[in-house]
Amino acid sequence: MIIVLSKNVTKEETDSILKGISQLGLEPLYLPGTEKIVIGAIGDERKLQTLHLEALPFIEKIIPVLEPYKLVNRKFKPGETIISLGDVHIGGGTFTYAAGPCAVESRDQIIEIAEQVKASGAKLLRGGAFKPRTSPYSFQGLKEEGLRYLKEAREKTGLHIVTEILHTADVERYYEYYDILQIGARNMQNYDLLKEAGHIDKPVLLKRGLSARLEELIMCAEYIALAGNSRIILCERGIRTFETAMRNTLDLSAVPYLKRETHLPVFVDPSHGTGDREIAFIMAKAAAVTGADGILIEVHTHPDRAESDGKQTITTGAFTRLVQETGELLEVLRRQHNEH
Amino acid sequence: MIIVLSKNVTKEETDSILKGISQLGLEPLYLPGTEKIVIGAIGDERKLQTLHLEALPFIEKIIPVLEPYKLVNRKFKPGETIISLGDVHIGGGTFTYAAGPCAVESRDQIIEIAEQVKASGAKLLRGGAFKPRTSPYSFQGLKEEGLRYLKEAREKTGLHIVTEILHTADVERYYEYYDILQIGARNMQNYDLLKEAGHIDKPVLLKRGLSARLEELIMCAEYIALAGNSRIILCERGIRTFETAMRNTLDLSAVPYLKRETHLPVFVDPSHGTGDREIAFIMAKAAAVTGADGILIEVHTHPDRAESDGKQTITTGAFTRLVQETGELLEVLRRQHNEH
Amino acid sequence: MIIVLSKNVTKEETDSILKGISQLGLEPLYLPGTEKIVIGAIGDERKLQTLHLEALPFIEKIIPVLEPYKLVNRKFKPGETIISLGDVHIGGGTFTYAAGPCAVESRDQIIEIAEQVKASGAKLLRGGAFKPRTSPYSFQGLKEEGLRYLKEAREKTGLHIVTEILHTADVERYYEYYDILQIGARNMQNYDLLKEAGHIDKPVLLKRGLSARLEELIMCAEYIALAGNSRIILCERGIRTFETAMRNTLDLSAVPYLKRETHLPVFVDPSHGTGDREIAFIMAKAAAVTGADGILIEVHTHPDRAESDGKQTITTGAFTRLVQETGELLEVLRRQHNEH
Amino acid sequence: MIIVLSKNVTKEETDSILKGISQLGLEPLYLPGTEKIVIGAIGDERKLQTLHLEALPFIEKIIPVLEPYKLVNRKFKPGETIISLGDVHIGGGTFTYAAGPCAVESRDQIIEIAEQVKASGAKLLRGGAFKPRTSPYSFQGLKEEGLRYLKEAREKTGLHIVTEILHTADVERYYEYYDILQIGARNMQNYDLLKEAGHIDKPVLLKRGLSARLEELIMCAEYIALAGNSRIILCERGIRTFETAMRNTLDLSAVPYLKRETHLPVFVDPSHGTGDREIAFIMAKAAAVTGADGILIEVHTHPDRAESDGKQTITTGAFTRLVQETGELLEVLRRQHNEH
16 A cells, blocks of 8 residues: 655654554555655555544555555656666667677687677676576586676676676675676576575666566566565566567566556566567567667677577678667667657 | 479479379379479379489479478479469568558448558558457347448448358358458468368458467468468467467567468567557557558457457557558568668 | 256146246256156246245255356256267266377378277277467368278278368268267357357367356356256366476366366377377376266377377277276276265 | 497496597586496587597497487487486376375464375475565565475475575575475576576476477476486476466476476476466376376365465365375376386
């Protein structure tokens, strides 16, 4: 339940509500806004009847929240969450490119790619140091060495690093290396990791699981938010269906759905979503049209020599063209948006 | 296998090849183009070795076709198929709107909607007279009466009619009413209906089945083409997955995939693909960006009073805005396309 | 809604109820049983309030039916539907084998197989004369010639014929050839065909579509029943999922679910359900344990020479063993059932 | 590749092969059996050509292993893996019941249930102390307190404990509490946890992920085996499909498939697989027929009062009947098996 307080509410009145909620066994949330104070109550809402809130003069409005997600619910917050990293602002009408190779393969590789995607307009550098692979006999990433190369690429280019952390203990251990903590599709429901991500002061990029319903994805974001961190980017990356023509089925309709249900920014990963570089290029542009706040795309100087995922990776040249073409579409979209 | 003949090939030489293919038990295809003659051979290609085609002087090139689809294969035809209906040209860089209600409900309803969508830029009028419904107790359409109203709407507006025909016998019976014969998702693999659609001289819009792989959709188009009609529009309309937030999962990546594999135009139906009017509006624009040749969209003057599918139907006002906004995006896309 | 009348109800009283239901725009159903008369009312049940049925002395019980399926609903009928063909009784505790090749390939083939499966205990002979195939270039069945061979096999062995009819017009045209009309998975929602099957006086075997929810399967049976034929066998034959290790995912839990929801017999087709003869053999036995009333299984004297589906076809020798082993399990199951 | 050595091979000869494999960059495996020594080589098998193994007199046979899984591959080991815990032997023809509540709720609850399922024939006690839940606001389990109750139940009844451990660090921390470490469906591809499970000297029960292909499940077992622990039980627990009638689609055909591909015991969890206690009861018996080595089933003295999953939980009374009825079927199956 959301309780909007009147403008001239006193601190005592506010505290009395918070205390009342708490005594009934629900969790009170204090959400001060620029104009008004909003209070949330999470738990069995029926119990709140005994408080007779509707009779209190300093309460302006009471809004029930039927969805199981509360903190990340669009209803809980007027406007969209904007996540700022230095002068990069994710959400709120911008479109941000996170580009880079599937895996960090060497110092030279990551730095060369970083410099090129930076020049083309990327603000974030993606690249995996820990690669969860189906086979124990496949390349598993450079691990900490890879993280060090990412850090060096950051220092050289000013790009912010988005990289996947697989284990709870690593969230703290490798804190210095990532600017945005990525939680991968296989870990979407690793609740311990979600809670740990809720304790840091850096943004989290949460990927949708291969067979996760959108409500489940949102509930995982709720885990992170409830643990204290609401700087969350949701990421659609393709779901598993019966179709075998492509690696996954990229569900672009998830973007407007997630943006209507939550106040969080939404990214799209067209590379994993399709497994095919030509189609990924096209779907990246389509993602912008669906209202995505950015993309996570695999880019390599030499995709055909990549250790993993080469087939779905575009060249740095194609990335330059993608940014240019998407930019032209975004210009039109923004004008259309303003006319409304 | 595709056999490209030299420019100066004689009729006798051409016939000898066709006869040779035929005698080996394969089906020969004679495909004369504006510049060159192409011959196709469908069946067990290994048998063709005995013809020693590679040694014949009047043969320019031999291209094996590994895919199970031949006639609709992109390799079988240089350029895209363009389907013309009067001055409407589907495919080849245009973007065509097929708009109208889910079901024809009354004479006034369909004529009013037809006039409005025509004014906004639609070239095709969609509307169902026979409605396949999950329950035998639901509204099943106005049937032939509905077709008569569609015909009247065509006469009044000049719009071409796209409407679903459910049964083989109805293809001929209702020939006068449709300009484009629609084969619905549930009938995608009704092979008798496909063959019947192959015998008419009107275009066919073939919808992807709820659980059809893209290769299966293409094979169904092959059935129609083999029966004699290659004016086929493929239509992505959402697939059935585990996701329950929306009615179906709209697979927009199917568009570039189908356009790469076949020479046929591809439409998208965002209404059934999402089941949600707000999201359908957005996905229609995204479809244009993926390279679709048009959309099939549910439009109604009063969606909330519609007999069926109201939730996924946009208003005529929204349709006007959609055409305007999509047009601005298409302008950018065409400029980008030409720069390549 | 189901209305159970008292034992001593008069004809006039019964008629008055039927008339009252009819006048309110609902469809009345007269369902006389051996002990009591039951009346059904199909349509908007809220309207029935004006009849004040609960006040009538000759009404024993009123049962609302919330499910969208009525006639095939377990609630509409005490006991299970038993379908009798001569001395073969399907349902009600028996277990019936429908065995035979995927496709009728020749006179000798079908007669030889028929004689062998008959000797092993099959009561029904399966075999396709019309084969719906993904590719137009694949073997499509012997058509009417195949039906004639099936008829001859019936005359020689006394087996009843289960064979697929693809088109509405063929239901009547080939009436003499089939004893049980099979509607295939691709045609499950071909409503015209369902209605036609509702007009014949022979049983119908209705296969679940590749992506059909169980409720949709039941609604298709409702179409047949509403058209007049309630001798329907439902058939689980595997659904399409993301799993690629086998041809389909055989959903055996559908059996107890369908038997709880409807009063119809339920068969299982383990051949298409798995696409693998070894696993089909095992799943056939498991089907018996889930409460299935029979199986539809592909059997061939020489599976490896079969025109289609050889990989999933068991030998006649294996079939003999299957009947033996399943019989031993059924004996145990019947004893367990009686002890309850 | 599998290399079977002759009976009279010397230690020097064996070592020379192992060394040769190692020097080529492949991983050598030394697998001494009761009669013969088998050597495995994991990696790029083409490199082994330079060893000219086929020419060596002390090599009896060379078997290529095309599947990506090696150690758990049926080809790598003659016979089935049998996992012994005291006098309980899992695999090799036995059928083991792991029964108990979804979650440990209190000391009395778990001890009462444990005593009852023990009396009915269960050998393993299941019960969750850490419950991964979709919502952060749901009951998350009693955690360590729950583990202590499980331990007490073990002491009182002699049942072995199967319980889920969610996090890598907990594998060691809670080592004393579990006898079989359960890895849940959401964690199937938590590779760090798999590796940790590979370091312990207790068996691991690995559940199939909601959208995991069988090959992926087997590869996860390979991760555990490669880390050193080959006492692994695979567990089918239902997959996520489009069907909404039940909680999941229980894929019983996975059992014979997994047993053909690997040498590991396979369990079935019909409770999560169906989400419906009546159907779970039936599917448990069907699982026995498919060749499963045991089941994991939710049993409670008062299912309707259970904190979680009550709908899919059978009573202790039903469990007694299940063991009885399944036992009668198993007797028949064993006789059938021996006759072959």
